[in-house]
Amino acid sequence: MNGETNLETLLQNMSPILHSEVYVFLTVIDATATDLGAYKILEPLMVYKEQEGLSLIVLKQNVIEYNQQHKTQLEVGEVFKYITLKVHSSLNAVGLTAAVSAKLTEAQISANVVAAFYHDHIFVPAVDAERAVKALEEFGHGKEAVL
Structure with missing residues (x-):
């Protein structure tokens, strides 16, 4: 089962899903x-x-x-929520991480990307999670990435 490699297709069909857990x-x-x-x-x-x-x-x-x-104290720092891009991206796809990073940079949102076999997952500060989803949804509405 091969993932998508075409950047335009990936951006138009990413369908970002915000997970509620912190x-x-x-x-x-x-x-x-x-x-x-x-x-x-x-x-x-x-x-x-x-x-x-x-x-x-x-x-x-x-x-x-x-x-x-x-009875220990593992240190807890900043809290994050994560967004799953529902499009099945190939691990060999070029430009998806750059486009997502650029879009979130425009919105001044930090992003930590984890690429798994089927999907990409973006960890963003919990306070910025809703804004991050809105920014990423712009790709599906024909707005281009700034690379």
Whole structure:
């Protein structure tokens, strides 16, 4: 099942969907892949192993519950919501991330993009989430990206 590669088609059919849950980015310093077991209870949406440690994207509520259960204090920073682009984009598509970033830059909205196999997901500050969706919906109304 191949994803779409044509940028115009991707932009016209992205159909951004805002998820209502609030997420946070966490890091587990000096972690190795085997350390993930201790954090599975957080039910991470994404885990990425960086040189400095594991980075996790998790529901804020899961971190609060984890801290209460383990009498610890995993630090919670800024909160994010994420937008899924419903169009099935190819991992080889060129320009989608740039177009989305440019559109959100116009609106002064920070964006953290995660490309998965079927869809792209954009994490934006929770306070800007509704504005971000409106900006992205402009693509479906014939407004061009500023690259």
